[in-house]
């Protein structure tokens with residue numbers, strides 16, 4: 660692993676595992692979200708066309724549920740890193756919860772969208788949305804009843820890819836936290852980062868699918884691994 664003293668620019672990728680200890684189900688664990696619901700039924704544009712009520716109900720439940728959860732020690736540690744790190748930092752999250760922000764992090768990019776946003780497919784505006792969508796409320800901007808959850812479904816383009824790749828190009832360190840490495844393009848960031856010269860570190864409960872691409876893997880709970888890693892990085896040297 661590269662000498663910590665030479666690291667200036669960092670890209671961090673987070674996934675459902677960082678929010679697991681806050682009580683939000685991951686997707687691919689036994690009994691996880693994709694065992695309880697079929698992706699084809701709730702997380703594709705075709706599903707929304709076929710049965711919008713079902714899809715809106717599913718996201719209404721999730722939107723309501725995340726608002727009862729609290730950031731854990733891993734989110735808080737990343738927020739501290741964001742405050743104290745003088746170099747470039749980008750926290751790319753696949754999570755649609757707002758726990759990074761509620762912990763205080765600012766340099767966050769939600770590549771799979773956000774539960775607490777509604778997207779008007781009529782006027783294209785995004786509005787912060789904490790309530791349900793299933794009664795088809797009017798868009799606050801244009802009044803159309805065309806709001807959908809602002810989450811990226813399978814078959815749709817993730818957000819912010821230009822910004823992510825430009826951060827990867829100058830990154831000295833790429834860190835992946837709590838993600839299984841099952842979903843592209845996020846799963847490919849480690850290879851890209853490596854090829855672009857960054858050191859790569861994985862912090863996860865178990866080895867991810869792309870584990871072999873990391874210089875180092877630390878296995879355990881995010882609430883322990885992440886604060887310890889942030890302490891290391893911010894320690895005076």
Ligand code: OAD
Pocket residue numbers: 673674675676677679680685686687688691702753754771811812813836837838839840841842862863864865866867879880881882
């Ligand atoms: P997954 O459910 O696929 O993977 C979660 C990962 O977190 C697994 O590797 C677990 O071992 C790990 N994990 C669980 N608890 C942990 C803990 N306490 N500490 C550290 N690690 C822990 O979730 P993602 O990789 O985030 O996309 O899934 C990626 C995408 O697939 C999601 O953004 C979502 C989903 O389909 C869309 O909906 C577009």
